[in-house]
Amino acid sequence: MDQLWKYKNFNMVIELDIAGEFIYNGIREFCRLKYISNEGPTFVSLYNMAVGIECLEKIVYVLWALDDEVDETKFEKELITHSHTGLRDRIKEVLKIHNENIEFSKQENALFELLRGFYNTARYMRFNIDGDWDKEIELICTFLKSDSNYVEINTEFSYGSCIEVNENVKKLFGRTLKSIAVKYYKLVIKGSSKNQTYTNELRSHSKASKIFYSQEKSLIKDQDNEYLAVKELLIYLRNSKDKTSFLKYVDEIEALGFDPANLITYLSNIIRGIIPQELVDEAEELYEELDKPYDREKLISLFAEENVMFEFPAQKECTEIINNVIEHNLATEEEIKRLEDLYDYVEDEDICNLIIETKSLLNLDIQEREEKIKEIKYVLNNEGYAECFLNEIKS
Known part of the structure; x- marks a missing residue:
């Protein structure tokens, strides 16, 4: 396999994933x-x-730029740079x-200048004794x-000036950064086609795929979509009447006595990925009041x-009840009633069918009931439920 092809295909596709991770983390x-x-x-942003x-x-x-005619050593040295504007011009x-x-x-070129100035100069300024700490x-x-x-809204704090991050500021950053990323990604796609590589392919559900595959015009809109989804999930957890083994597990845990006055502040931060x-501190204080905090x-x-099988207790209890029915030849x-209560929390199709079959025993005569019990017993033993839940069921 040609070394340059491997370099462009395997090395660069990993770098593309890395680039997307950094851009996503920056806008996040x-x-x-x-x-x-x-x-x-x-x-950090x-x-x-x-x-x-x-x-x-x-x-x-x-x-x-890289082909068989290029001096590889010289080419690698050309990549040792942090000049966003210099790389932009070389690509052109x-x-x-x-x-x-x-x-x-104009805005995209201004962002290139910002990133170049920050990475090459501003990020080192505070290490200089006479440096500009607000660069x-x-x-x-x-x-x-x-x-x-843009309307400038600056605020003076004791430690320096600040700029309010309002919706217009967010949109400008999100729109400009996304536009640059999309323009370059289109060149990655064309370059991959030219080189017959798969450099443009991204892992599904990766951060990079959210940057380069999204059809939104702004990275801020992508973030807003994520916030919306999390809010919807929290509302679902609060209001859902669904019955699952996980929700049952949660419902059976007694809530700590958080101050409801802090709830909106907490959630506002959590939605944005910040644990206030x-x-x-409040959780630690509440744990100090518990008799058995470790439990x-x-x-x-x-x-x-x-990886937790929340349905395990329900499945185990159902299997024990069904086995008891078999041993006594009677339901x-x-x-x-208990099997009916557990039915929604089992989440195993075969055990659900066993519950239905066991319920039917009430309406069968003696001979039909004996035949049905043999069928149920066969499933218990051959589907592994006896080994998993009961250790041993007498044949």
Whole structure:
């Protein structure tokens, strides 16, 4: 297999996944901001955006610039750069050779400048004794002013200036970042076709797929869709009348006495992926009031764990009742009532059928009942329920 083909196909498809992860994490962190400041969250958001776009540019450059005529050592050195604008311009030049073109808007070019300035200069400023500790704020202001609709709203705090992250600011970042990502991804698709590689393919349900496959025009809209889905799930958990073994497990746990006045604040943060420290502190205080906090912690630890068989207790009880019916050759009304109560929580088609068959025993004569019991007993033994739930059922 040709080494360059492997490089473009396998290495670059992993890099594409990585680029999407960084871009997603960057816009995710940005959506959590209430104010742009010189604090950690702003830095992390810009860092992720910068690394993601830089990585994406290098993938495009590899697919369009690297061929058998290129000096590989020299080419690899060309990739050792953090200049978003420099990579943008190199890509434009190499595309001309292939009769392709890419153009960026005023806002898109301004974002390139922001990311280049942040990654190469601003992120180091506070390590300089005479450095500008608000450099990223200055860069962001310049980017925001590239949009004629932007209205500057600055707030002065004791530790520096802040920019309010209103809906217009979010939309500008989300729309511009998405547009750049889409334009480059289209070149990845074309470059993959040109090189006969599969570089453009993404893992389903990955963060990268949410960036590059989404039909939304703004990454903010994608985030809003995620928030909406989580809100709907929380409302479902609160109001659902469905009967499942997991919901039964949850319903049987006594709730802690959280202060309902804090609920909206807690949920507002959780929707955006933030676990507020106030929530953690309140939970710790409530646990201190419990007689057996360790037992409750073990109980709660199973909540929403995918590998837990929440239906196991219901299945086990049903199997024990059915086995008792077989041994006594008789089904009582109490046993049938209990099987009916457990039916919705079993979640196993064969056991559900056994429950139905066991219920039917009440309406059969002696001979029919004996035949039906033999059938039920056969299923219990041959489908593994005897071994799983009862250890041993006498034949």
